[in-house]
Amino acid sequence: MEQLFASAIAAIAPADTSLEAAGQAHLDDLTKPKGSLGRLEEIALRLYCIQRGVRPLAADPARIYTIAGDHGVTAEGVSLFPQEVTRQMVLNFLNDGAGINILANTVGADLMVVDAGSCGGEFPEHPKLIQRKVAQGTDNFVNGPAMSRENCLKALLLGIELADIAAAEGYRTVATGEMGISNTTPATALYSAYLGIDPADITGAGSGLDARGIVHKTKIIVRALQANKAAIQTKDPVNVLAALGGYEIAALAGLILGAAKNEQAVLVDGFISTAAYTAAAAICPHVQDYAFFSHASAEQGHRKILSALGIKPMHDLGLRLGEGTGAALTLFLLRAACNIFNDMATFSAAGVAKGDVVI
Amino acid sequence: MEQLFASAIAAIAPADTSLEAAGQAHLDDLTKPKGSLGRLEEIALRLYCIQRGVRPLAADPARIYTIAGDHGVTAEGVSLFPQEVTRQMVLNFLNDGAGINILANTVGADLMVVDAGSCGGEFPEHPKLIQRKVAQGTDNFVNGPAMSRENCLKALLLGIELADIAAAEGYRTVATGEMGISNTTPATALYSAYLGIDPADITGAGSGLDARGIVHKTKIIVRALQANKAAIQTKDPVNVLAALGGYEIAALAGLILGAAKNEQAVLVDGFISTAAYTAAAAICPHVQDYAFFSHASAEQGHRKILSALGIKPMHDLGLRLGEGTGAALTLFLLRAACNIFNDMATFSAAGVAKGDVVI
Numbered sequence: 001m002e003q004l005f006a007s008a009i010a011a012i013a014p015a016d017t018s019l020e021a022a023g024q025a026h027l028d029d030l031t032k033p034k035g036s037l038g039r040l041e042e043i044a045l046r047l048y049c050i051q052r053g054v055r056p057l058a059a060d061p062a063r064i065y066t067i068a069g070d071h072g073v074t075a076e077g078v079s080l081f082p083q084e085v086t087r088q089m090v091l092n093f094l095n096d097g098a099g100i101n102i103l104a105n106t107v108g109a110d111l112m113v114v115d116a117g118s119c120g121g122e123f124p125e126h127p128k129l130i131q132r133k134v135a136q137g138t139d140n141f142v143n144g145p146a147m148s149r150e151n152c153l154k155a156l157l158l159g160i161e162l163a164d165i166a167a168a169e170g171y172r173t174v175a176t177g178e179m180g181i182s183n184t185t186p187a188t189a190l191y192s193a194y195l196g197i198d199p200a201d202i203t204g205a206g207s208g209l210d211a212r213g214i215v216h217k218t219k220i221i222v223r224a225l226q227a228n229k230a231a232i233q234t235k236d237p238v239n240v241l242a243a244l245g246g247y248e249i250a251a252l253a254g255l256i257l258g259a260a261k262n263e264q265a266v267l268v269d270g271f272i273s274t275a276a277y278t279a280a281a282a283i284c285p286h287v288q289d290y291a292f293f294s295h296a297s298a299e300q301g302h303r304k305i306l307s308a309l310g311i312k313p314m315h316d317l318g319l320r321l322g323e324g325t326g327a328a329l330t331l332f333l334l335r336a337a338c339n340i341f342n343d344m345a346t347f348s349a350a351g352v353a354k355g356d357v358v359i
Numbered sequence: 360m361e362q363l364f365a366s367a368i369a370a371i372a373p374a375d376t377s378l379e380a381a382g383q384a385h386l387d388d389l390t391k392p393k394g395s396l397g398r399l400e401e402i403a404l405r406l407y408c409i410q411r412g413v414r415p416l417a418a419d420p421a422r423i424y425t426i427a428g429d430h431g432v433t434a435e436g437v438s439l440f441p442q443e444v445t446r447q448m449v450l451n452f453l454n455d456g457a458g459i460n461i462l463a464n465t466v467g468a469d470l471m472v473v474d475a476g477s478c479g480g481e482f483p484e485h486p487k488l489i490q491r492k493v494a495q496g497t498d499n500f501v502n503g504p505a506m507s508r509e510n511c512l513k514a515l516l517l518g519i520e521l522a523d524i525a526a527a528e529g530y531r532t533v534a535t536g537e538m539g540i541s542n543t544t545p546a547t548a549l550y551s552a553y554l555g556i557d558p559a560d561i562t563g564a565g566s567g568l569d570a571r572g573i574v575h576k577t578k579i580i581v582r583a584l585q586a587n588k589a590a591i592q593t594k595d596p597v598n599v600l601a602a603l604g605g606y607e608i609a610a611l612a613g614l615i616l617g618a619a620k621n622e623q624a625v626l627v628d629g630f631i632s633t634a635a636y637t638a639a640a641a642i643c644p645h646v647q648d649y650a651f652f653s654h655a656s657a658e659q660g661h662r663k664i665l666s667a668l669g670i671k672p673m674h675d676l677g678l679r680l681g682e683g684t685g686a687a688l689t690l691f692l693l694r695a696a697c698n699i700f701n702d703m704a705t706f707s708a709a710g711v712a713k714g715d716v717v718i
Contacts (some may be wrong), residue, residue, distance in 0.1 A: 033440075035676065036566070040676065080394075085711060085712050088709070088711040088712060095709065097709045098391075099395075099396060099699060102703055103695055106698045107691075146661075200368075205419055207395070316675065317396050318401075319395065319397045319399070320395055330468075332691045333688070335465060336688060339461045339465045344457065350457075351446040352448060353444050353447060
């Protein structure tokens with residue numbers, strides 16, 4: 001398993017930035033003042049390098065993987081919602097009732113739900129559901145590692161496999177989504193460990209804790225970092241992920257790594273997904289070439305983390321739902337950027353005079 | 360004409376904010392932590408009040424009006440592009456080659472192009488084109504009013520008529536777009552006059568002026584404000600618009616007023632459209648209930664103006680193209696908000712446990 005994982009990582013190449021000049025020249029020849037479509041042009045240029053200069057650019061078809069997992073640390077009272085809600089929400093996803101269903105439908109993305117490690121038994125079979133439970137939730141990480149390294153690798157490989165399935169089916173973009181009661185707690189611990197940020201600076205309300213609840217959650221995270229000091233000190237990113245992460249987070253990190261390997265664009269959703277990205281980038285920095293960041297979450301701390309990572313996300317809409325909802329909204333911008341690049345008229349073809357002719 | 364205009368304005372009612380509690384209760388019953396869809400929830404709630412509590416909420420069908428006009432002040436060398444580009448771009452719109460064509464198609468909005476006052480002759484007839492030239496461009500406003508009050512009212516009434524046409528055809532949302540070489544110059548003058556902002560603080564590069572060009576443009580705006588002091592001092596918002604605006608800007612102000620009268624949502628695009636909004640709000644403050652602000656333009660000054668108006672726009676993507684491009688992108692968020700409100704499952708229907716149950 002170690003070897004399978006290592007060979008997948010070794011297969012990740014950076015995007016071809018030598019194509020930037022050609023892509024930019026095309027953008028500058030379109031009937032608009034230079035650079036006037038701002039970040040849409042930036043997205044188009046990045047996709048041009050990711051897709052190796054092959055035209056037309058394509059963001060579609062796109063698939064959102066919403067991956068579920070439970071967390072032993074829920075026993076410490078770090079969420080307003082009971083653990084059963086993870087399972088209830090998976091059923092809600094399958095019944096088309098959740099936020100991500102609505103937004104995936106609105107944007108025209110395919111949605112697949114993945115059980116990577118929720119508590120409870122198997123789910124009834126469903127065409128939208130991939131059941132690959134690595135375990136019945138993580139262990140409570142205040143007492144030691146959340147996952148064994150072996151189980152963490154299983155979840156990482158599951159994520160890579162999900163990217164491979166999407167690539168084989170022709171998906172050009174994959175998007176990250178998650179569901180897991182309490183998962184802002186492991187996500188915050190991961191940021192602290194990977195980025196060296198004090199948990200007190202980035203611990204937030206999650207699904208709605210009050211100030212007292214946030215203080216309690218911060219203490220739990222500090223305890224977890226203490227209990228897993230040895231794993232963190234190995235500086236091996238997989239060990240850190242195993243100690244502090246979760247099955248859905250590890251699978252999302254694998255999805256991001258797999259997308260990069262397959263030269264797919266990957267839309268990273270919010271607070272939890274960015275933690276998965278942070279793990280993936282620690283494992284292989286080339287993932288940064290393939291990742292598009294959807295939004296600045298309302299979860300306090302996300303903005304600080306994005307800034308620490310040097311990332312300016314596309315949206316700032318006060319979202320803090322997860323599930324992939326921010327990624328679904330942002331797919332629309334990737335599609336718009338592709339269409340601009342592919343379909344706008346050039347100055348010469350449209351008979352429009354170029355700028356910089358002061359009359 | 361004065362009377363026709365006055366009676367249209369008198370017909371504008373505020374949105375029904377007494378419905379907020381019922382709309383919020385519905386949003387809070389959907390399967391997500393309270394408020395976790397951030398600004399999508401805010402949009403849905405506002406649309407619920409605009410649409411008088413009638414369900415389902417609808418942002419579609421939506422129509423973008425991209426309105427063209429020329430500006431006498433172009434003779435002062437305030438733009439990198441020659442005046443002919445206004446006409447060339449209208450033809451580009453009709454040939455589906457411009458940024459707004461691509462983004463209107465991407466989001467699935469109808470696009471109508473309106474000639475409210477461009478220079479040059481009539482255009483060939485086209486199903487997408489409404490030819491209602493009030494004049495061959497404005498007069499150079501460094502020498503006096505850009506438009507007579509009568510011509511300004513004609514353009515305002517044209518905009519109201521465009522909203523009425525869209526309402527009669529069942530459009531639930533109208534969006535503002537414009538094309539007019541040099542039109543950041545009158546827009547900046549309007550902001551200065553309506554909001555009391557020093558032109559030096561908000562004059563920007565437009566389609567790409569350098570620092571020297573911006574200094575020159577600022578001087579021209581100061582001269583125009585001086586030349587039109589008498590009109591500004593009447594404090595009559597129509598006089599100010601006539602003195603400093605343009606035909607496309609006045610028509611857009613009318614479109615915004617007309618949309619409010621018709622209880623339609625109106626998506627305000629960028630720097631120029633916000634100037635039209637500022638004029639409309641000076642004429643009738645109720646328009647604020649119906650307006651949704653698309654994006655913070657890369658045109659320096661727009662951010663200051665939005666902040667002076669107390670507006671937090673939806674997007675911040677470095678756009679500075681105009682045409683309605685930012686509004687087209689933002690229509691997607693209005694649609695998403697409606698779908699969330701209409702289609703998400705409630706806690707009881709989905710069998711999901713509500714939050715605030717700490718286990």
